[in-house]
Amino acid sequence: MTGFVCPVPLHSTETVLLGHGSGGKLSSDLLHSVFLPAFANPVLERLEDQAVLEFGSARLAFTTDSFVAKPLFFRGGDIGSLAVHGTVNDLAMCGARPVALSAAFILEEGFPLSDLRRIADSMARAASIAGVTIVTGDTKVVEHGSGDGVYVTTTGIGVVPPGVNLSAAHARPGDAIVLSGAIGDHGIAMLSAREGLELDGEIASDSAPLNGLVEAMLAVTHEVHAMRDPTRGGLASTLNEIARESRVGIVLREDAIPVHAGVRGACEVLGLDPLHVANEGKLVAFVPMQHAAGVVKAMRRHPLGAEAAIIGRVADCDPGMVTMRTVFGTTRIVDVLPGDQLPRIC
Amino acid sequence: MTGFVCPVPLHSTETVLLGHGSGGKLSSDLLHSVFLPAFANPVLERLEDQAVLEFGSARLAFTTDSFVAKPLFFRGGDIGSLAVHGTVNDLAMCGARPVALSAAFILEEGFPLSDLRRIADSMARAASIAGVTIVTGDTKVVEHGSGDGVYVTTTGIGVVPPGVNLSAAHARPGDAIVLSGAIGDHGIAMLSAREGLELDGEIASDSAPLNGLVEAMLAVTHEVHAMRDPTRGGLASTLNEIARESRVGIVLREDAIPVHAGVRGACEVLGLDPLHVANEGKLVAFVPMQHAAGVVKAMRRHPLGAEAAIIGRVADCDPGMVTMRTVFGTTRIVDVLPGDQLPRIC
Numbered sequence: 001m002t003g004f005v006c007p008v009p010l011h012s013t014e015t016v017l018l019g020h021g022s023g024g025k026l027s028s029d030l031l032h033s034v035f036l037p038a039f040a041n042p043v044l045e046r047l048e049d050q051a052v053l054e055f056g057s058a059r060l061a062f063t064t065d066s067f068v069a070k071p072l073f074f075r076g077g078d079i080g081s082l083a084v085h086g087t088v089n090d091l092a093m094c095g096a097r098p099v100a101l102s103a104a105f106i107l108e109e110g111f112p113l114s115d116l117r118r119i120a121d122s123m124a125r126a127a128s129i130a131g132v133t134i135v136t137g138d139t140k141v142v143e144h145g146s147g148d149g150v151y152v153t154t155t156g157i158g159v160v161p162p163g164v165n166l167s168a169a170h171a172r173p174g175d176a177i178v179l180s181g182a183i184g185d186h187g188i189a190m191l192s193a194r195e196g197l198e199l200d201g202e203i204a205s206d207s208a209p210l211n212g213l214v215e216a217m218l219a220v221t222h223e224v225h226a227m228r229d230p231t232r233g234g235l236a237s238t239l240n241e242i243a244r245e246s247r248v249g250i251v252l253r254e255d256a257i258p259v260h261a262g263v264r265g266a267c268e269v270l271g272l273d274p275l276h277v278a279n280e281g282k283l284v285a286f287v288p289m290q291h292a293a294g295v296v297k298a299m300r301r302h303p304l305g306a307e308a309a310i311i312g313r314v315a316d317c318d319p320g321m322v323t324m325r326t327v328f329g330t331t332r333i334v335d336v337l338p339g340d341q342l343p344r345i346c
Numbered sequence: 347m348t349g350f351v352c353p354v355p356l357h358s359t360e361t362v363l364l365g366h367g368s369g370g371k372l373s374s375d376l377l378h379s380v381f382l383p384a385f386a387n388p389v390l391e392r393l394e395d396q397a398v399l400e401f402g403s404a405r406l407a408f409t410t411d412s413f414v415a416k417p418l419f420f421r422g423g424d425i426g427s428l429a430v431h432g433t434v435n436d437l438a439m440c441g442a443r444p445v446a447l448s449a450a451f452i453l454e455e456g457f458p459l460s461d462l463r464r465i466a467d468s469m470a471r472a473a474s475i476a477g478v479t480i481v482t483g484d485t486k487v488v489e490h491g492s493g494d495g496v497y498v499t500t501t502g503i504g505v506v507p508p509g510v511n512l513s514a515a516h517a518r519p520g521d522a523i524v525l526s527g528a529i530g531d532h533g534i535a536m537l538s539a540r541e542g543l544e545l546d547g548e549i550a551s552d553s554a555p556l557n558g559l560v561e562a563m564l565a566v567t568h569e570v571h572a573m574r575d576p577t578r579g580g581l582a583s584t585l586n587e588i589a590r591e592s593r594v595g596i597v598l599r600e601d602a603i604p605v606h607a608g609v610r611g612a613c614e615v616l617g618l619d620p621l622h623v624a625n626e627g628k629l630v631a632f633v634p635m636q637h638a639a640g641v642v643k644a645m646r647r648h649p650l651g652a653e654a655a656i657i658g659r660v661a662d663c664d665p666g667m668v669t670m671r672t673v674f675g676t677t678r679i680v681d682v683l684p685g686d687q688l689p690r691i692c
Contacts (some may be wrong), residue, residue: 014459015455015456015457016455016461016487017455017487017488020485021488027485028601034459034462035466035485038466039449039466039480040470040472042484043446043481045442051446055401055404056402056404058404061446062446062482062503063449063482064482064483064484064501065484066451066452066484066485066486066499068488068492070489080635098611100389100399102410102501103385103411104410104411104499105366105507106499107362108362108413109362109363110361111361111362111624112360112362113361113362113376113380114364117380121384123384123385124384127385133387133389134385134387134390135390135399135408136390136408136409137385138410138499139366139373140367140412140413140497140692141364141689142367142497142690143495143690145491145492146414146493148488148493151452151488151497155501157399157406185625197440218636262403277641294476334602343347343489344486346486
């Protein structure tokens with residue numbers, strides 16, 4: 001798809017819908033109908049989660065995300081740590097070592113300064129753990145009722161090591177698909193905090209910085225083909241993007257995909273598919289089969305990869321399609337989220 | 347001040363006020379009481395409008411700003427062009443050549459897609475004119491009533507040429523203070539658009555990319571000491587920051603500061619001081635006296651510097667203080683804006 005932008009008509013939808021922020025099909029429509037035609041350039045059109053820019057012999061990764069998480073504080077994190085982890089992870093997914101972050105705040109008039117301090121302290125802790133520095137920032141204030149407490153936009157710069165060349169377009173038939181751990185924790189933790197649900201097992205967000213885990217993986221081999229963190233839209237949306245960008249088929253094994261019992265239970269009760277639920281501390285990697293066992297072994301030695309597993313493979317048929325062999329022995333298509341399932345999870 | 351952060355107590359103010367976003371004293375209080383203590387690091391503590399990072403032999407400038415301008419469209423621009431110009435200018439103020447921008451959007455549910463297209467197209471035009479590319483981005487959506495149409499956060503990367511070393515801490519006694527043109531146009535244009543005021547002379551925002559003008563100035567000499575664009579808080583706040591950071595006194599000549607008649611009239615009617623009103627296409631530079639005439643001459647040849655003038659000088663007394671010789675022959679102190687004069691002008 002690189003280098004060619006197909007404007008998508010927006011059907012009868014002429015205003016912004018919550019689903020446009022879902023990370024699923026409507027988000028993709030908005031990107032293709034508004035932003036890509038306006039900003040047309042080859043770097044943006046690669047549709048990676050980060051841009052890689054060349055400065056002399058150095059390659060820098062550059063990525064931005066706004067965070068509108070609701071509630072601001074939840075089990076396992078808050079909007080501040082989430083904003084640091086999200087941007088650190090987008091840098092890490094192209095193999096970059098995160099170096100510097102910026103942080104821009106949109107504050108609502110009347111927001112308690114004690115909460116703002118708590119969020120800033122949490123960002124500082126998260127940045128310190130990830131080994132990155134918040135070097136510049138901005139603050140704007142909007143009237144009461146024109147915001148929702150605080151929105152945070154973090155932007156990151158990282159250095160891509162020589163020889164690393166990860167891209168959603170680089171998955172190849174024969175690649176093993178490696179997942180770093182159980183899926184759905186973040187989305188269910190957010191939903192539970194927002195709706196005050198009483199769920200078994202006290203599910204916490206998995207929000208975490210993945211750069212250390214990525215470093216451990218790349219120490220095994222630089223030949224990892226593609227890597228993504230399955231955030232909004234869940235693992236299903238991420239795998240569909242890679243299948244489409246790489247023009248390959250993806251075949252998953254349901255019994256190999258780790259899902260914590262609490263998340264599985266919550267999804268059953270709420271009618272959600274864990275494959276569509278957001279993660280904030282997981283990655284999926286496409287690794288040539290001969291390196292897969294070594295990469296998984298290295299991941300399992302890292303605290304954030306203890307449950308790492310090979311969950312499927314890249315096939316040389318059905319390009320652009322993700323299918324899954326279910327625990328019942330049947331095969332089903334795994335599609336992207338059509339609308340919005342859980343708004344404002346990040 | 348570099349390297350030492352003095353936490354400022356927040357008096358009885360325990361929630362965010364509109365004035366915290368003014369660019370004046372309350373903004374500074376918030377920075378010193380919340381963000382600097384949390385994020386403590388030497389790059390941030392320089393309090394420049396951009397961070398300068400070293401990558402091997404290259405120096406990169408890195409800066410971010412959120413834009414919450416209200417209304418979204420105004421005479422002379424819109425939130426999109428403003429978001430591009432603002433970040434391009436923060437890069438240019440350290441002498442950097444802007445290279446790449448990111449753009450993160452927080453959209454309110456129900457916002458017309460036609461307006462979003464108009465804003466994206468305006469950003470693309472502004473970026474093209476400034477010679478910079480929007481290479482990565484993000485979109486989030488919040489519920490109707492949790493935003494105000496669209497907020498845009500732009501972050502920029504630029505390359506600082508060798509030999510250029512601008513800083514708000516580098517002004518020196520004997521420097522001429524050079525202003526690129528008339529002040530107050532942006533703030534008055536925003537106020538007029540927001541309140542539906544009928545003002546004489548149809549004042550338009552001066553929103554513009556200053557990197558070309560800066561290039562023309564640095565072609566005369568790399569020995570410019572300090573440069574800033576006087577946005578929120580106006581020229582008065584910017585000059586006070588430089589006086590404080592450089593520990594020098596600043597003496598202005600009121601009759602040398604260009605103010606368009608329409609802005610002067612509006613300020614008189616509304617009880618505003620043009621020195622406190624925001625600009626989005628002006629810069630103030632501190633230039634060693636022997637280079638000042640050459641720099642002003644080069645600026646006047648550039649369309650954005652046609653009204654450039656020497657408006658004052660750096661004195662070796664009263665460090666941290668800005669005074670002005672008025673048109674009546676008296677001398678007055680020029681202070682920062684204490685609270686908020688015109689909220690949401692950028």
